[in-house]
Amino acid sequence: MNWLMSTLGSSIGKKLMMALTGLGFIGFLTAHLAGNLTLYGGSEAFNAYAEKLHTLGPLLTLMELGLIAFAITHISTGILLFIQNRNARPVRYARDERAGGRTWSSVTMPYTGFIILVFVVFHLLNFSFVDKTNTTIFEIVSSAFARPLYVAVYVSVMIVVALHARHGFWSALQTLGANHPKYMPTLMVLSLVFSLMVGLGFGLLPIYIALRV
Amino acid sequence: MKKLAPKINVTLKVWRQKNPDDPGHFEMIPASNISTHMSFLELLDTVNEQLTQEGKDPIAFDNDCREGICGMCGAVINGRAHGPEKATTLCQLHMRKFGDGETIAIEPFRARAFKIIKDLAVDRSPFDQIIQAGGYISVNTGGAPDANAIPIPQDVAEKSMDAAACIGCGACVAACPSASAMLFVSGKISQLALLPQGKPEAAKRALSMVRAMDACGFGNCSNHRECEASCPKELSIVNIARLNREFFKASFFSAEK
Numbered sequence: 060m061n062w063l064m065s066t067l068g069s070s071i072g073k074k075l076m077m078a079l080t081g082l083g084f085i086g087f088l089t090a091h092l093a094g095n096l097t098l099y100g101g102s103e104a105f106n107a108y109a110e111k112l113h114t115l116g117p118l119l120t121l122m123e124l125g126l127i128a129f130a131i132t133h134i135s136t137g138i139l140l141f142i143q144n145r146n147a148r149p150v151r152y153a154r155d156e157r158a159g160g161r162t163w164s165s166v167t168m169p170y171t172g173f174i175i176l177v178f179v180v181f182h183l184l185n186f187s188f189v190d191k192t193n194t195t196i197f198e199i200v201s202s203a204f205a206r207p208l209y210v211a212v213y214v215s216v217m218i219v220v221a222l223h224a225r226h227g228f229w230s231a232l233q234t235l236g237a238n239h240p241k242y243m244p245t246l247m248v249l250s251l252v253f254s255l256m257v258g259l260g261f262g263l264l265p266i267y268i269a270l271r272v
Numbered sequence: 273m274k275k276l277a278p279k280i281n282v283t284l285k286v287w288r289q290k291n292p293d294d295p296g297h298f299e300m301i302p303a304s305n306i307s308t309h310m311s312f313l314e315l316l317d318t319v320n321e322q323l324t325q326e327g328k329d330p331i332a333f334d335n336d337c338r339e340g341i342c343g344m345c346g347a348v349i350n351g352r353a354h355g356p357e358k359a360t361t362l363c364q365l366h367m368r369k370f371g372d373g374e375t376i377a378i379e380p381f382r383a384r385a386f387k388i389i390k391d392l393a394v395d396r397s398p399f400d401q402i403i404q405a406g407g408y409i410s411v412n413t414g415g416a417p418d419a420n421a422i423p424i425p426q427d428v429a430e431k432s433m434d435a436a437a438c439i440g441c442g443a444c445v446a447a448c449p450s451a452s453a454m455l456f457v458s459g460k461i462s463q464l465a466l467l468p469q470g471k472p473e474a475a476k477r478a479l480s481m482v483r484a485m486d487a488c489g490f491g492n493c494s495n496h497r498e499c500e501a502s503c504p505k506e507l508s509i510v511n512i513a514r515l516n517r518e519f520f521k522a523s524f525f526s527a528e529k
């Protein structure tokens with residue numbers, strides 16, 4: 060298993076782990092968004108969805124554990140890459156201009172990633188680790204979004220998530236070696252479409268709920 | 273459009289560093305009456321002549337062919353590796369790209385793996401170490417084999433030639449926000465991996481060249497694509513994707529360790 064360690068420990072191996080776990084998150088976001096869209100159907104539809112989800116029981120727990128493992132891998136590798144990449148150029152350029160490659164999205168990856176991490180903790184405290192006796196999940200969500208501060212935080216962080224996914228999506232495919240002159244332009248567009256979908260899809264929900272109540 | 277003057281006056285804000293251990297600093301050097309037909313290296317020659325006459329230390333910089341084929345020259349000009357022009361080396365950059373009265377920032381290629389020898393001259397021997405680790409094919413000596421003995425499709429030969437256009441100047445490392453050498457390594461891996469002659473040693477080559485690259489202290493590719501945008505030979509990051517595939521193939525599907 061020595062070969063596996065040296066593969067994953069190499070620069071490309073670390074990128075492989077970022078890409079696989081990142082694509083896992085993209086899958087998670089897609090499923091999470093699809094579920095959350097039931098909020099537009101009102102209280103009954105959303106509560107029914109939440110109930111259905113929890114009937115999955117052990118399967119749900121397994122997926123949650125998987126997500127935690129992915130998060131630990133993505134975050135610890137991300138921190139390592141961030142430190143190593145900073146150290147790779149100890150003396151910075153006095154003047155550093157974009158040649159046409161890097162984007163807002165690509166240069167902010169470590170920072171948007173960190174904001175997402177803080178948000179995930181906040182988000183779980185809001186909606187997961189709360190007392191759910193004598194109330195429904197729809198009520199918890201709508202009372203949270205009755206507070207303008209919560210709406211502002213959620214909407215801003217969804218823009219941050221969209222930024223992270225904008226670079227992350229195509230970058231992960233490139234890392235996996237899926238670059239081809241025929242398909243890459245389409246994959247780039249797909250990356251933008253996905254990030255808009257995530258940004259708008261999640262970002263409009265708190266506003267909708269806030270205006271509804 | 274900027275008005276082109278046949279002669280311009282510029283100020284160089286140039287990095288001066290006596291030796292690898294010197295912390296270094298910027299020095300402002302005026303250069304007057306510069307012909308816009310001059311190349312950037314000729315500007316440095318002119319300034320160096322002036323410095324020498326004043327009894328000062330001339331600016332050290334690397335150069336050789338001065339026609340964009342050897343890969344010796346290179347510096348970061350106004351924040352861009354090899355300057356603002358696309359697909360050119362520093363020796364191919366001309367002073368007509370600059371305005372009268374402009375201050376031009378000149379810095380060496382910066383990376384932990386590239387030690388500064390003096391001023392703008394950097395030690396790019398880590399690239400040689402990477403090549404020594406596997407950037408070759410093993411051929412038995414003897415009579416030269418027939419050139420057409422192994423048929424190679426034209427498009428494959430073209431792809432290999434595109435990768436082989438790399439002159440090893442180091443601009444990819446200099447331009448990369450993470451000081452990664454992936455574009456260089458991907459060019460050297462691709463040019464061989466694409467051809468039948470390169471296939472027998474492909475797995476071993478991918479593993480040892482990536483290991484050598486990591487050992488030299490280059491950063492990790494973050495797919496910013498600054499390398500591709502700065503490369504004087506316009507190597508594509510399609511090569512980096514191929515390098516990754518070659519590395520995965522070697523790691524997970526070959527007997528090579």
Ligand code: HEM
Nearest residue numbers: 077078081084137168169172173176224227230231234494
């Ligand atoms: C939990 C908080 C998160 C942190 C701390 C984080 C951190 C990072 C960092 C630092 C990188 C850049 C690595 C590099 O190339 O140098 C990155 C890449 C990436 N992230 Fe995240 N991230 C987080 C959450 C997410 C989420 C929610 C998604 C889902 C959209 C995601 C998807 C990706 C993808 C696809 C990549 C690109 C992988 C590659 O370039 O091969 N990340 N992340």
Ligand code: FES
Nearest residue numbers: 336338343345363
């Ligand atoms: S001096 Fe040879 S490429 Fe510039």
